[in-house]
Amino acid sequence: MEIKTAEFVISNTDVKKCPSGNIPEYAFIGRSNVGKSSLINMLTNRNKLAMTSSKPGKTLLINHFMINNEWYLVDLPGYGFAQIGKSGQQKLKQIIESYLLQRESLTNVFLLIDCRHEPQKIDIAFMEWLGENGVPFSIVFTKADKLSNRKLQENVAAYKEHLAESWEELPPIFISSAEKKTGREEILNYIEEINNELKVKS
Ligand code: GTP
Numbered sequence: 010m011e012i013k014t015a016e017f018v019i020s021n022t023d024v025k026k027c028p029s030g031n032i033p034e035y036a037f038i039g040r041s042n043v044g045k046s047s048l049i050n051m052l053t054n055r056n057k058l059a060m061t062s063s064k065p066g067k068t069l070l071i072n073h074f075m076i077n078n079e080w081y082l083v084d085l086p087g088y089g090f091a092q093i094g095k096s097g098q099q100k101l102k103q104i105i106e107s108y109l110l111q112r113e114s115l116t117n118v119f120l121l122i123d124c125r126h127e128p129q130k131i132d133i134a135f136m137e138w139l140g141e142n143g144v145p146f147s148i149v150f151t152k153a154d155k156l157s158n159r160k161l162q163e164n165v166a167a168y169k170e171h172l173a174e175s176w177e178e179l180p181p182i183f184i185s186s187a188e189k190k191t192g193r194e195e196i197l198n199y200i201e202e203i204n205n206e207l208k209v210k211s
């Protein structure tokens with residue numbers, strides 16, 4: 010898919026204030042600092058569309074971007090960010106969960122996982138929550154440039170094995186590097202395919 014236009018639309022903390030209309034929507038989620046905003050900039054080929062930071066907890070709002078006047082891309086706050094305290098985390102959790110449960114036009118969630126780490130409880134629990142609530146998702150392993158190809162393949166295989174213990178069918182899996190711009194075509198083509206299917210249905 011070619012990205013012709015990418016525009017910021019609105020930021021807020023309330024799912025009810027998200028843009029109206031029946032436009033397919035793709036959200037990016039994962040632990041704080043996993044690289045959600047960087048991936049969004051890489052996909053859209055815009056350096057500063059989504060705000061990034063080396064410090065966790067940069068994105069604290071639901072951010073809508075309109076792509077090609079055709080679909081929404083959504084940058085969500087990260088979960089598991091200890092420094093904002095228990096009540097802060099609880100508030101973010103509530104924002105994220107009500108968005109994921111109530112947003113009718115939400116088409117797919119990309120769950121980002123840092124490819125360097127072993128399966129983390131918080132991510133596994135989040136996936137289970139998505140499954141229980143019927144929210145369709147895919148996995149994106151981020152920061153692939155930080156590992157050798159061999160180590161990357163090993164980690165991804167180990168992660169898949171871990172998932173296969175509790176999931177009958179694995180979700181689509183992508184590997185990305187915002188630094189090296191890898192995974193861009195695959196993720197954008199996947200979005201395009203879904204958008205085309207939705208057009209046929211409507
Ligand atoms: P929050 O908004 O705080 O939840 O973080 P986020 O998930 O949006 O992460 P962000 O995109 O702000 O990136 C966090 C840090 O990781 C930044 O210092 C990025 O430069 C770095 N980073 C993100 N993606 C990559 C990548 O693919 N490769 C490398 N080497 N660094 C990356």
Ligand code: MG
Nearest residue numbers: 045046067068
């Ligand atoms: Mg962010």
